[in-house]
């Protein structure tokens with residue numbers, strides 16, 4: 323730009339000089355051909371005025387240009403400073419970068435390597451130009467995609483923790499899908515390491531879903547449980563606004579190259595003011611991990627994450643999924659609904675003094691499982707799953723208990739789980755809402771009015787698996 327201005331200046335200068343020379347020559351020619359006549363004086367006067375005007379315009383233009391040049395140099399140095407500051411901030415505070423679609427395509431080699439699929443889109447492996455391995459999540463579906471995209475960026479931008487997956491950047495294509503770019507967790511998600519594999523993984527047309535997984539050994543399971551507890555404790559207690567994750571499950575816990583747990587997927591997360599005790603939210607999340615108060619639409623709080631964490635903790639210990647599919651015919655059969663519900667079995671074995679029976683048999687075979695540690699984990703899991711949200715510990719307390727800084731008592735015997743969750747003590751769940759204490763939902767949908775019927779069927783269908 324400065325160069326352009328300089329060129330312009332030179333051109334103007336040449337024009338001005340040529341004009342002055344032409345005018346001077348015309349005065350000389352007039353003097354020779356007209357002598358000291360009246361016409362000569364007229365021409366000389368006019369030319370003299372023109373020369374003065376050219377000089378004045380040239381000087382003014384020059385002054386204007388030099389001021390402009392000064393401003394432009396100042397602006398260039400300010401924008402350079404800003405660029406340096408921005409790139410510094412990005413490194414320090416982890417501000418996500420805005421990628422161009424072309425960069426995403428190059429990084430993923432045209433979306434060649436699919437590593438996973440969720441309900442909102444697909445995840446591909448990629449490598450940035452500086453060699454950083456990344457996971458690129460392509461969010462599909464206009465409205466939901468936009469919502470999920472915003473929640474994710476808002477939550478992650480305000481949270482930085484070693485046990486949270488790092489959002490490196492994003493990319494928005496007008497009227498197209500959105501992309502989120504994360505650090506790549508080389509060992510994939512926890513579900514592949516605690517649950518026995520269920521048949522073949524899906525193969526994509528161009529690449530393959532990586533066949534990562536196996537049976538995670540006991541000490542690493544305990545480590546991951548603590549990592550996740552720390553990440554949730556940070557979200558709940560150490561951020562400016564409380565961040566509720568609201569979709570804690572093994573698929574959303576990733577493992578890095580050292581099998582450290584990283585909480586991911588903030589697509590359903592919600593920010594909650596420090597002065598709020600609960601907020602209303604429509605039921606989303608994943609069946610089997612949803613707290614009863616959320617299923618009954620009585621408002622949610624960070625204790626919903628604590629509940630989901632309890633379910634995950636028991637799954638980590640047992641290598642068994644908590645959610646079961648109950649067919650329609652058996653929906654109202656109490657014994658069928660109760661049988662095989664893993665948290666219920668874990669609770670019974672704990673009380674019978676047979677807690678080691680709860681542990682994943684593949685892990686027990688390898689040895690190195692400490693019974694006291696198993697008991698600690700099962701007790702913490704059951705405390706987190708207490709029906710009454712107020713009975714659940716905070717995630718900060720969970721960390722204390724798991725790291726053995728706080729003693730863990732056996733949780734109170736509770737008939738809850740699956741069926742008994744239908745009978746909620748309203749006073750406990752929503753203090754001050756009624757004097758009667760128990761607001762019991764009807765035993766069957768036939769017995770109930772419209773409002774409770776809705777809650778009943780929501781609950782039953784949610785408890786029965788997707």
Ligand SMILES: Nc1ncnc2c1ncn2[C@@H]1O[C@H](COP(=O)(O)OP(=O)(O)OP(=O)(O)O)[C@@H](O)[C@H]1O
Pocket residue numbers: 437438439440441442443444445457459487504505506507508510511569573574576586587
């Ligand atoms: N940063 C990452 N590094 C490595 N693998 C990842 C990463 N993020 C996601 N994945 C893989 O992609 C899978 C799909 O992730 P995604 O978050 O889209 O869906 P989900 O959590 O499984 O399901 P949903 O979105 O329905 O809750 C994960 O289960 C995991 O195996």
